[in-house]
Structure formats: structure tokens, C-alpha cells
Amino acid sequence: xxxxxxxxxxxxxxxxxxxFGMNEAEKSAWVEASLLAELxxxxxxxxxxxxxxxxxxxxxxxxxxxxxxxxxxxxxxMAILDAEGALGPLVARTAMELACRKAKTSGAFMVAVRNxxxxxxxxxxxxxxxxxxxxxxxxxxxxxxxxxxGGTTPVYGMNPFSVAIPTGRHFPIFVDMASSNSxxxxxxxxxxxxxxxxxxxxxxDKTGRIIEDPKxxxxxxxxxxxxxxxxxxxxRDMALTVITxxxxxxxxxxxxxxxxxxxxxLQNSPRTPRGQMVMAMHIDHFTPxxxxxxxxxxxxxxxxxxxxxxxxxxxxxPGEREFREEERRRRDGVPILDKVWDRVGKLMRARxxxxxxxxxPPIRPEAVE
Amino acid sequence: xxxxxxxQLRHALARLCDQFPMSEEERTAFxxxxxxxxxxxxxxxxxxxxxxxxxxxxxxxxxxxxxxxxTIVETSAGIVVDAxxxxxxxxxxxxMDLAVAKAKAAGIGVVWLRSTTDWGAGGYCVIQxxxxxxxxxxxxxxxxxxxxxGGIDMxxxxxxxxxxxxxxxxxxxxxxxxxxxxxxxxxxEDILTGRGLPAGVFIDENGNPITDASQWGSxxxxxxxxxxxxxxxxxxxxxxxxxxxxxxAMSGMSCALDLNTPEDPANDIRTPKGQMVMAINIAAFxxxxxxxxxxxxxxDQTKGGRPAPGFDEILVPGERGFRLAERQARxxxxxxxxxxxxxxxxxGRAGLDLEAIINETT
Numbered sequence: 001x002x003x004x005x006x007x008x009x010x011x012x013x014x015x016x017x018x019x020f021g022m023n024e025a026e027k028s029a030w031v032e033a034s035l036l037a038e039l040x041x042x043x044x045x046x047x048x049x050x051x052x053x054x055x056x057x058x059x060x061x062x063x064x065x066x067x068x069x070x071x072x073x074x075x076x077x078m079a080i081l082d083a084e085g086a087l088g089p090l091v092a093r094t095a096m097e098l099a100c101r102k103a104k105t106s107g108a109f110m111v112a113v114r115n116x117x118x119x120x121x122x123x124x125x126x127x128x129x130x131x132x133x134x135x136x137x138x139x140x141x142x143x144x145x146x147x148x149x150g151g152t153t154p155v156y157g158m159n160p161f162s163v164a165i166p167t168g169r170h171f172p173i174f175v176d177m178a179s180s181n182s183x184x185x186x187x188x189x190x191x192x193x194x195x196x197x198x199x200x201x202x203x204x205d206k207t208g209r210i211i212e213d214p215k216x217x218x219x220x221x222x223x224x225x226x227x228x229x230x231x232x233x234x235x236r237d238m239a240l241t242v243i244t245x246x247x248x249x250x251x252x253x254x255x256x257x258x259x260x261x262x263x264x265x266l267q268n269s270p271r272t273p274r275g276q277m278v279m280a281m282h283i284d285h286f287t288p289x290x291x292x293x294x295x296x297x298x299x300x301x302x303x304x305x306x307x308x309x310x311x312x313x314x315x316x317x318p319g320e321r322e323f324r325e326e327e328r329r330r331r332d333g334v335p336i337l338d339k340v341w342d343r344v345g346k347l348m349r350a351r352x353x354x355x356x357x358x359x360x361p362p363i364r365p366e367a368v369e
Numbered sequence: 370x371x372x373x374x375x376x377q378l379r380h381a382l383a384r385l386c387d388q389f390p391m392s393e394e395e396r397t398a399f400x401x402x403x404x405x406x407x408x409x410x411x412x413x414x415x416x417x418x419x420x421x422x423x424x425x426x427x428x429x430x431x432x433x434x435x436x437x438x439x440t441i442v443e444t445s446a447g448i449v450v451d452a453x454x455x456x457x458x459x460x461x462x463x464x465m466d467l468a469v470a471k472a473k474a475a476g477i478g479v480v481w482l483r484s485t486t487d488w489g490a491g492g493y494c495v496i497q498x499x500x501x502x503x504x505x506x507x508x509x510x511x512x513x514x515x516x517x518x519g520g521i522d523m524x525x526x527x528x529x530x531x532x533x534x535x536x537x538x539x540x541x542x543x544x545x546x547x548x549x550x551x552x553x554x555x556x557x558e559d560i561l562t563g564r565g566l567p568a569g570v571f572i573d574e575n576g577n578p579i580t581d582a583s584q585w586g587s588x589x590x591x592x593x594x595x596x597x598x599x600x601x602x603x604x605x606x607x608x609x610x611x612x613x614x615x616x617x618a619m620s621g622m623s624c625a626l627d628l629n630t631p632e633d634p635a636n637d638i639r640t641p642k643g644q645m646v647m648a649i650n651i652a653a654f655x656x657x658x659x660x661x662x663x664x665x666x667x668x669d670q671t672k673g674g675r676p677a678p679g680f681d682e683i684l685v686p687g688e689r690g691f692r693l694a695e696r697q698a699r700x701x702x703x704x705x706x707x708x709x710x711x712x713x714x715x716x717g718r719a720g721l722d723l724e725a726i727i728n729e730t731t
Contacts, residue, residue, distance in 0.1 A: 181604060234550065287619060
């Protein structure tokens with residue numbers, strides 16, 4: 001597993017962006033988001049999914065490079081942003097910056113995003129809010145891969161939502177998770193690494209039988225309506241999922257549930273009719289921002305001071321693991337799985353881009369745990 | 370089981386309200402909230418807790434009848450309001466009315482509430498949005514009863530999370546749940562009715578699991594020195610922290626352990642919890658009929674799938690409660706004997722004989 005410095009990876013991401021002809025705004029958002037995902041250790045939201053999330057979508061026209069999201073409706077507390085197929089991370093940043101700027105006047109502001117491509121790591125959007133001393137929220141729906149609680153066939157997406165909360169002394173709180181506790185990207189990570197799936201993650205094959213062996217994935221089951229589904233962990237997953245679909249899909253004017261099940265990755269195929277809802281709440285309008293941050297810090301202090309349950313070495317706050325990982329990787333380098341680096345290298349060599357040459361030799365051939 | 374009709378319950382609640390100096394608006398909110406909780410089977414937010422949550426608070430002066438909203442700060446889409454100790458369910462209803470009014474002009478309306486009492490079933494607050502073709506959303510933090518994931522000290526409340534979504538052909542989608550999957554009020558009901566303790570949820574003051582319901586109240590209980598509940602997963606901590614920030618800190622109230630203050634009615638000190646109530650005007654975002662049709666279609670698609678082993682059918686959020694409400698409106702509301710005893714005690718505390726009142730009507 002080669003380890004690259006942040007500078008090396010930045011060079012590679014910049015070269016990929018240039019190769020695809022991204023403009024400056026697209027390039028800056030895409031490079032920033034991709035690098036942040038690698039620094040946070042979100043394996044499935046950067047290079048490991050580069051082929052599906054970026055290369056295929058850009059080359060088949062699902063992503064409309066050069067498009068600029070435009071406001072098609074605005075009221076004092078909301079706007080509708082038509083992304084017109086613009087690059088996901090650019091839309092994610094644009095929408096939250098718009099929400100935060102408007103919230104500085106209206107206190108709270110919601111942006112409904114239509115016709116965007118996948119945002120990859122949605123906390124890239126919510127974390128923009130922290131810079132504005134806003135609480136940021138993103139709610140999305142996504143392609144059907146998850147069975148409703150009590151069902152066996154896929155109806156809902158993983159439907160991620162994210163919240164970012166400014167703090168004073170501590171790392172910001174940030175939540176970036178799927179509505180359903182069905183494994184989602186974590187399961188994909190295990191499948192790529194060929195780990196045994198944790199007991200908490202279960203899948204149905206297309207006949208409704210539970211499969212637990214990751215080797216069966218892709219043979220008797222897989223990501224796609226005709227292949228199987230992830231199993232929700234309980235009724236509460238259902239509640240969160242239905243709400244993210246209602247707000248992220250129907251309220252934005254896009255679609256819900258099975259109506260998102262269109263083939264996106266084929267040549268000239270339609271874009272998944274997903275939606276994203278972005279909200280910013282400007283703290284200082286409603287309570288002094290210093291007091292707000294002090295209260296959150298104090299809640300964190302209280303939680304972390306609790307005696308531990310057996311099996312735990314400390315109590316971590318939402319986002320803390322990612323921020324610590326970011327600090328470590330900025331210092332020690334970013335490990336990239338061999339198979340991921342090789343795959344991206346092969347794909348890009350076929351397009352005349354040599355990422356090994358651009359990156360130069362890794363700072364270490366193997367990651368040190 | 371004790372069965373009472375909706376009419377009998379309504380009559381009994383009205384007689385209870387007569388014992389206190391409530392305005393018509395306060396009476397209506399109190400009665401309608403408890404009818405909704407009773408019909409939908411929310412036992413611990415209805416008669417099961419009516420003595421502790423309400424009658425006692427009324428008598429001790431912890432609810433201030435006739436309180437008015439006082440605006441602290443207001444913008445085009447948001448407002449912070451001091452409820453001045455107003456009856457919780459009325460404060461929730463008024464907050465949603467205010468949020469809807471803002472949403473009609475701005476697209477969204479967010480109301481942060483300070484100085485309210487408990488609002489009982491938060492679902493009562495969010496369903497107020499539905500007649501206005503708005504989506505209703507409410508969050509509340511609460512007294513520390515739950516340990517953070519990985520810890521054993523009680524730091525956080527259950528974190529109330531409520532959403533109501535309008536539909537066309539189907540029941541509205543209605544969510545009224547705790548952020549933590551730790552049993553919450555359902556766990557209390559199970560203990561009271563002898564169904565026992567949910568496994569892996571309750572812990573004593575040293576973090577040891579409590580599995581024997583008879584131990585609850587002796588070595589455990591809903592109070593910091595005696596133990597509480599634990600989170601089952603990290604995701605619960607994510608939801609709880611978000612609610613603490615958005616409902617507690619944003620409203621200008623407190624968070625986490627700082628809610629562990631003794632309520633002192635003499636000095637007008639209440640638990641410094643906060644609530645966030647939001648209305649989203651659907652028509653500002655998308656045609657309302659299209660929205661409703663899409664939600665209906667999503668529900669159709671959900672219910673059209675094959676049930677998993679062990680399931681008869683697939684239910685969507687709120688459906689079980691609405692069905693139960695229809696049945697209980699027709700056949701009467703069923704209360705476990707232990708819950709009914711608690712209700713009798715509540716009416717008794719107010720100087721009333723619940724059985725006699727129930728028998729005054731059919």
C-alpha cells in the first residue's frame with residue numbers, strides 16, 4: 001500500500017481535473033473534496049470510486065462540465081438551485097455557500113438542489129457552513145439499494161444526511177452518514193478489502209435470502225435493482241430514510257424511492273433524478289455565537305469525561321475520528337490501496353495520463369499502522 | 370385491560386382541566402394532545418405519565434397558565450421566543466403556527482423555544498403543519514438519562530425527533546421518536562406493565578446492565594445518581610449531538626449535563642431545555658399535489674415489495690399509530706390495569722374520582 005504526501009496527491013488530482021477539462025471553479029471544488037475524502041479516510045468517496053463517480057459520469061455526459069448552477073426561484077428563506085448537471089462537489093459547495101450568505105440576512109435559509117450529479121462526500125458541503133459560523137445541514141436521496149424495514153427488495157437509497165456544527169476548543173461536530181444502518185459504504189469497503197462482513201451488516205440476494213459472505217456479492221447479489229438489497233437494521237432506519245427521501249427527493253422537485261432506479265452509467269443515459277436539500281442556520285442571529293460554541297464544547301467535555309464502558313478506550317464525538325485522521329495523514333502521508341492506485345493508474349494511462357509519473361515515488365511503499 | 374371510549378376520555382380530561390385555571394386555548398391543546406396520545410397508543414405521553422408530567426407540575430406551579438410568547442429576536446425566516454413557562458403542548462402548537470406563518474412568506478419558518486415545559490408527544494406539534502400543506506419538523510433536547518456511546522455516565526437526554534409529511538391517499542407520514550434507540554418512553558411502559566426491561570439498554574450507576582425490572586427504581590431509575598440507559602450505536606450519538614446543538618444551544622438554552630437542574634417553581638426555574646420547530650411551505654418548493662403524489666407513490670412502492678421472513682406486511686412511519694387510532698376511536702381505548710391505576714392516582718391527586726367521572730358518560 002503506497003503512501004503519498006498531500007502535495008503528491010494534490011498534483012495527481014489537479015492533473016486529473018486538467019485532463020477532463022474542468023474549469024477553475026470545478027477544479028478547485030473537485031480537488032478539495034477528493035483530497036478531503038482521502039484525508040478523512042473515506043475510502044469509497046474518492047479514488048476508490050473514481051471510475052464510477054467521476055470518469056464514467058464525465059465521459060458519458062451525465063456530468064455536464066462547464067455548467068453553472070443557477071437560481072430559478074428565491075424567497076427570503078429559500079431558493080431553488082438548478083445544477084444543470086454540474087459537477088457534484090462544485091454544486092455542493094455552491095449550494096452551501098449560497099445558503100450561508102443568505103442566512104446572514106434571513107437567519108435560516110434552505111436551498112433545494114435539482115439536477116445535480118452525485119456529491120460524493122456530502123460533508124464537504126456541510127463543512128463549508130462552519131466557516132460562516134452557521135450550522136449546516138444536507139439531506140439527499142439516492143438510487144434504490146436498500147429494502148424497507150420488513151421488506152426484501154430495494155426501494156430506497158442509502159439516503160445520506162450530514163450536519164456540521166461549529167465549536168470553540170474542539171473539532172467541529174460533523175455527522176455524515178446513511179439514513180439506514182445497513183452498512184452502505186462501509187460494506188463496500190469490506191467487500192473491496194475482502195474482509196468478513198460485520199455481523200451488523202446484512203444483504204438480501206434477489207430471492208430475499210440473507211447473504212453474509214462477501215464473496216457471494218457480485219455473484220448472487222450486487223449493487224443494482226435486479227441483484228439484491230441491503231437490509232435495514234430496524235424501524236428507526238425506515239423513519240430516517242423515508243424523511244430523507246421526502247425532503248431530498250419530493251420537496252426539491254426531484255423523485256423518490258424506486259423512481260430513482262434509472263441506469264446512469266451507460267452511454268447517453270439519463271441522470272439519476274435525485275435531489276439535495278441544503279440548509280444553513282446563522283447562529284449569531286439567534287444566540288451569541290461564542291456562547292453557542294462554549295455550550296457545545298461543554299457538552300463534548302461532559303461526554304468525554306464519562307467513565308468508559310468495557311471494550312472502549314475513549315469516547316469519540318461525531319467527526320472526531322476523521323479530523324484526527326486528517327491531521328495524521330497530513331503529517332505522515334496518505335495510504336492508498338494498491339488495487340485502487342493500480343486501477344486508477346490503468347484507467348488514466350489508457351487516456352494518456354501517467355499518475356505514477358505525476359505523483360513521483362511514494363514517500364513510503366507501505367503504510368505504517 | 371380497561372377500555373374507555375374517546376368520549377369518556379374527553380369528558381374526564383375536561384373535568385381534570387376544570388380543576389386548574391386554564392384558558393380555552395390551554396384546555397383545547399391539553400385535551401386534544403391527550404386524546405391523540407391515547408388513541409395512537411402513546412401510553413407514557415398520555416395517561417401513563419399524566420400525574421408526573423402534568424398534574425403535579427400544575428399543582429407545584431411549574432406550568433404557568435396564561436403565559437404569553439415573548440419575542441427575543443426575529444428575522445424573516447427565524448424567531449426565538451420565550452414561552453414563559455407556557456403549557457408545553459400549547460407552546461408546541463403555537464410555535465408551529467408561528468413557523469407556518471413565516472414559511473408562507475419566506476418558504477421556511479424556524480422557531481426556537483425557550484422556557485417551556487415538556488411538550489408531551491412531539492407528534493402533536495408537527496401534525497399542526499399538515500392542514501397548511503407544510504412539512505412539520507421539531508427537535509427537543511431533554512434531561513440527561515442516556516450515556517454517550519462508549520460511556521456509562523448519563524450525559525444526554527433521549528433527544529426528541531419529530532417530522533410530519535402530508536400525503537394524498539395514504540395516512541400522513543409521522544415520526545415521533547427518540548434520537549437514541551434505548552427504549553425511552555416505551556421502555557418505561559414495559560417496566561410499568563410488567564413486560565420487563567428491554568435487553569441491553571438499562572444500566573445502573575456503575576454501568577452494569579440491569580435486566581430485572583424489579584431492580585428498577587431501587588438500584589436504577591430515571592435520575593443521574595441511579596443509572597439510566599445506554600446507546601446501542603454511534604449513530605445515536607450523532608443524532609443526539611445534532612439535537613443538543615440545534616434545539617438546546619441554538620435556542621439559547623442549555624445542553625447535555627447542564628439540563629440536570631432541579632426545577633424550582635418558587636424561583637421560576639425550569640429544566641433549561643430548548644425546542645426547535647420548523648415548517649417548510651411545500652408550495653414554495655414544488656407543486657403541492659405533485660409532492661403528495663410522489664410521497665404516495667413512494668409509499669405504494671414500499672408496501673408493494675415482498676415482506677421479509679417474520680413480517681406480515683411493510684409499514685411506513687406513523688401508519689401503525691393511525692390504524693390503532695381508527696380502531697380505538699371505534700372500539701374504545703385500551704389501558705393496561707397498571708396504567709389505569711396511575712391515571713386514577715392522577716385524577717385523585719386533583720381531588721377527582723376518575724371511575725365516577727368515566728361513568729358519567731358512555
